[in-house]
Amino acid sequence: MGFLEQFVHNGRALLGHRSKAILLSGAACFGAVLLVQRVNSRREQKKRILEAQRRREKSFQVAERALLEYKQSHPMTNALYILSLSLSELTKQLQESALSPEEVFYTYLEKTLDVHQKLNCCTEIILDSFEQLKTIGSCKRGILYGVPLSLKENLLLKNHDSSCGVVKYLNQPADDDCVLVKVLKEQGAIPFVRTNFPQALLNYDCSNPIYGQTLNPHNLQKTAGGSSGGEAALIGAGGSVIGIGTDIGGSARIPASFCAICGFKPTAGRLSSKGCKSIFRGQKTVLSTPGPMARDVDSLALFMKAEICEQMVFLDPTTPLLPFDEGLYQSRNSLRIGYFDCIEQTPTSPSMTRGVQEVKALLEQAGHTLVPFTPVRILDMAELMSKGALADGGATFLQQLEGSPVDPVLHAQVAMYRLPICLRKVLAFILKPFVSFPSDCVNDTIAQWRRLNLDVVLCPIIGPAFNFCYCGKLMSMVPHSMTYNLLNFCAGVVPVSTVTEEDERNLFVLIGLLQAITGGVGLPVAVQCVALPWHDELCLRFMKEVEELVKKARKDEGANANGKVYLIYDFH
Numbered sequence: 001m002g003f004l005e006q007f008v009h010n011g012r013a014l015l016g017h018r019s020k021a022i023l024l025s026g027a028a029c030f031g032a033v034l035l036v037q038r039v040n041s042r043r044e045q046k047k048r049i050l051e052a053q054r055r056r057e058k059s060f061q062v063a064e065r066a067l068l069e070y071k072q073s074h075p076m077t078n079a080l081y082i083l084s085l086s087l088s089e090l091t092k093q094l095q096e097s098a099l100s101p102e103e104v105f106y107t108y109l110e111k112t113l114d115v116h117q118k119l120n121c122c123t124e125i126i127l128d129s130f131e132q133l134k135t136i137g138s139c140k141r142g143i144l145y146g147v148p149l150s151l152k153e154n155l156l157l158k159n160h161d162s163s164c165g166v167v168k169y170l171n172q173p174a175d176d177d178c179v180l181v182k183v184l185k186e187q188g189a190i191p192f193v194r195t196n197f198p199q200a201l202l203n204y205d206c207s208n209p210i211y212g213q214t215l216n217p218h219n220l221q222k223t224a225g226g227s228s229g230g231e232a233a234l235i236g237a238g239g240s241v242i243g244i245g246t247d248i249g250g251s252a253r254i255p256a257s258f259c260a261i262c263g264f265k266p267t268a269g270r271l272s273s274k275g276c277k278s279i280f281r282g283q284k285t286v287l288s289t290p291g292p293m294a295r296d297v298d299s300l301a302l303f304m305k306a307e308i309c310e311q312m313v314f315l316d317p318t319t320p321l322l323p324f325d326e327g328l329y330q331s332r333n334s335l336r337i338g339y340f341d342c343i344e345q346t347p348t349s350p351s352m353t354r355g356v357q358e359v360k361a362l363l364e365q366a367g368h369t370l371v372p373f374t375p376v377r378i379l380d381m382a383e384l385m386s387k388g389a390l391a392d393g394g395a396t397f398l399q400q401l402e403g404s405p406v407d408p409v410l411h412a413q414v415a416m417y418r419l420p421i422c423l424r425k426v427l428a429f430i431l432k433p434f435v436s437f438p439s440d441c442v443n444d445t446i447a448q449w450r451r452l453n454l455d456v457v458l459c460p461i462i463g464p465a466f467n468f469c470y471c472g473k474l475m476s477m478v479p480h481s482m483t484y485n486l487l488n489f490c491a492g493v494v495p496v497s498t499v500t501e502e503d504e505r506n507l508f509v510l511i512g513l514l515q516a517i518t519g520g521v522g523l524p525v526a527v528q529c530v531a532l533p534w535h536d537e538l539c540l541r542f543m544k545e546v547e548e549l550v551k552k553a554r555k556d557e558g559a560n561a562n563g564k565v566y567l568i569y570d571f572h
């Protein structure tokens with residue numbers, strides 16, 4: 001090789017090595033930058049989560065100090081009595097000045113602090129409530145004068161975050177209260193505590209990486225249910241007399257069923273949703289709505305009465321000027337009731353079926369007419385539920401979780417939404433023959449309802465309370481509740497019984513459900529009452545009758561009855 005050739009060869013080799021080295025070091029730099037970014041973002045997330053947890057702790061410490069101070073000069077001898085009052089009794093006593101807003105407030109605060117320690121159900125004590133308490137005298141004419149109220153965290157509250165368990169929503173305080181809270185404050189209620197939910201709200205368990213898992217008041221090894229699980233646990237354990245949840249697939253009703261309280265999903269639009277933070281904005285196929293949760297049906301009705309007023313319509317003119325019909329709520333004429341105790345295509349536990357059968361018998365004895373009702377086109381509806389709530393294949397849901405650690409309760413769902421699109425298309429193709437062409441589900445259901453001349457429908461609600469992390473694996477049960485969000489019918493649940501040894505034995509044939517609900521003897525069992533859109537008062541009236549009949553039957557049967565009903569004050 002001549003000198004020139006040697007020179008060119010060495011030059012090429014050198015350049016080759018150099019460009020490789022440049023490429024390699026470039027890639028390494030890029031990788032390092034990504035790694036640093038990732039580490040920083042993890043650190044930032046952790047910092048935000050820790051800050052939120054500290055804020056929560058601080059709110060509890062301030063509340064504890066205020067309570068101690070109050071107790072030094074006020075002996076709180078009425079506490080047990082106050083906690084035993086229903087919402088109607090409580091409002092009456094407050095309005096007649098037989099009780100003061102202060103003693104009611106501090107009694108509930110003390111109970112809430114105690115319950116939260118056991119169940120981890122609250123995300124914050126609302127410290128502004130101490131200020132509101134000082135000026136509450138000006139609201140004496142309000143329907144809920146002096147009543148302490150609990151709120152699910154996704155209801156906007158001025159100067160407070162609504163994180164929905166998503167780290168990127170932390171440190172974004174709201175500019176204003178949501179409409180429902182504004183109206184309730186005008187009615188004299190004092191929102192004093194905010195409650196827990198599952199991360200990103202689209203699950204019926206109750207855990208998130210910021211505030212952790214909420215436990216069931218009836219069995220600490222079970223979830224409180226969700227997504228309004230913090231509310232259900234707090235109310236079920238006696239720490240709140242009335243609270244607000246939200247419901248797009250059963251979120252006010254399922255945790256109510258798990259925790260033995262009443263929960264109501266009104267017709268969407270009847271109550272204002274303005275300021276109720278949701279993960280999917282603009283989604284119209286399956287409608288979300290706020291709804292009340294309480295220990296008895298009268299409390300739900302009183303809440304509706306307090307909210308449905310001119311001020312709500314003024315603040316949110318998308319809601320109808322349709323005053324609460326007290327006459328209809330109080331009426332007791334006999335009803336024609338459609339019923340079903342299972343849905344063929346959806347898992348139903350033995351206690352869900354038994355609950356419906358027992359209530360059906362009581363309603364018949366009370367002179368109502370019970371007619372078998374088959375839910376129409378449930379698979380079409382299931383398809384619409386998934387397509388409506390997850391029209392983008394879960395992309396928005398996953399987007400919300402970006403930059404957040406994912407809570408274990410969501411693992412099954414997230415794994416499903418992360419399946420490659422081609423695989424999902426293959427799955428959809430395979431499943432397609434089992435689903436007929438989506439029909440007009442709303443009109444088909446109404447037509448069947450009219451054919452049978454029904455007033456209301458009695459049916460099961462998901463229960464009993466699940467073991468942790470199983471809710472996300474059993475989305476196939478969601479049609480029990482979500483059907484009425486898709487149809488936009490109103491629906492509510494009432495606790496009616498408890499799981500028996502026989503229910504538990506019968507569970508062994510249901511492979512899918514076994515692991516999720518095994519070990520449930522003694523847990524609450526509820527039923528669901530449904531009415532047509534805008535017939536909210538009729539739905540509540542039906543719930544009230546179920547509640548009364550069950551209470552009376554259990555009283556007649558005595559305490560050793562097979563399947564004890566959860567009476568209002570059992571857990572105090």
Ligand SMILES: CCCCCCCC/C=C\CCCCCCCC(=O)NCCS(=O)(=O)O
Nearest residue numbers: 201203246247248249250251278288382386
């Ligand atoms: C026969 C099998 C059919 C399976 C159909 C499954 C459809 C599932 C589609 C989406 C999953 C939604 C889960 C909903 C759980 C309830 C959660 C809830 O109501 N969250 C409230 C959200 S809100 O925006 O605050 O109202």
